[in-house]
Amino acid sequence: MNISSIRTDYVRSSLSEDEAGGNPMQFFDRWLGEAISAGIIEPTAMALSTISEAGIPSTRIVLLKGSENGKLRFYTNYDSDKGRQLTGNPAASLLFFWPQLERQVRFGGYVHQISGDESDAYFYSRPFESRVGAVVSQQSRVIGNREELDRDYEALLEKMRPDPEAVRRPENWGGYEFDPVSVEFWQGRASRLHDRIRFRKVAGEWVRERLSP
Numbered sequence: 355m356n357i358s359s360i361r362t363d364y365v366r367s368s369l370s371e372d373e374a375g376g377n378p379m380q381f382f383d384r385w386l387g388e389a390i391s392a393g394i395i396e397p398t399a400m401a402l403s404t405i406s407e408a409g410i411p412s413t414r415i416v417l418l419k420g421s422e423n424g425k426l427r428f429y430t431n432y433d434s435d436k437g438r439q440l441t442g443n444p445a446a447s448l449l450f451f452w453p454q455l456e457r458q459v460r461f462g463g464y465v466h467q468i469s470g471d472e473s474d475a476y477f478y479s480r481p482f483e484s485r486v487g488a489v490v491s492q493q494s495r496v497i498g499n500r501e502e503l504d505r506d507y508e509a510l511l512e513k514m515r516p517d518p519e520a521v522r523r524p525e526n527w528g529g530y531e532f533d534p535v536s537v538e539f540w541q542g543r544a545s546r547l548h549d550r551i552r553f554r555k556v557a558g559e560w561v562r563e564r565l566s567p
């Protein structure tokens with residue numbers, strides 16, 4: 355297969371300064387709503403990049419679980435690779451790609467852990483099985499084999515089934531809030547002349563700029 359010949363011309367839409375407005379987080383919420391309405395699979399899936407101690411970026415998908423007060427929220431294990439990297443360096447980037455809408459949104463910013471109470475609120479809203487899974491998973495640790503994981507999960511599931519409320523949130527499981535300092539909206543256009551509108555936070559105010567494709 356000759357992958358260099360795969361080519362899509364983007365003709366669906368365009369992006370003007372007027373549409374983007376002056377507040378990128380309000381505009382992001384609009385695009386996110388359109389991605390959800392368009393029936394995109396996992397519209398809240400975003401690539402999160404963090405930086406290792408050696409300075410090597412590392413990227414994985416996590417799910418957006420809230421967009422409020424200009425901040426983006428996700429949940430994970432604080433002792434995972436990403437959690438440890440974020441403890442060492444809170445700088446991160448987030449990226450959404452919604453191919454059916456020919457759109458990409460790219461964020462740069464900083465994260466901080468949310469409070470235990472806030473993490474509790476989300477943890478206890480999750481299904482019993484997911485809560486048990488979060489307790490059993492030592493995310494990003496090397497394990498012997500799949501059977502070991504299944505055995506631990508089944509054992510805890512059986513033990514807790516009579517009293518599901520007793521599955522407590524592990525101390526090392528919780529949320530992060532991402533505070534953006536830059537947001538770029540990309541709308542695919544014909545002939546590779548895409549629309550790119552970037553916002554940068556300068557002295558607490560959003561500055562809007564158009565970038566060359």
Ligand SMILES: Cc1cc2nc3c(=O)[nH]c(=O)nc-3n(C[C@H](O)[C@H](O)[C@H](O)COP(=O)(O)O)c2cc1C
Nearest residue numbers: 396399414415416417429430431434435436437494
């Ligand atoms: C669609 C999708 C959604 C995911 N959502 C999450 C999530 O919300 N939180 C999370 O910790 N991992 C999530 N993962 C798993 C991560 O991509 C990753 O494997 C895991 O967090 C371990 O990453 P780390 O070792 O870099 O810390 C998701 C993966 C996919 C493909």
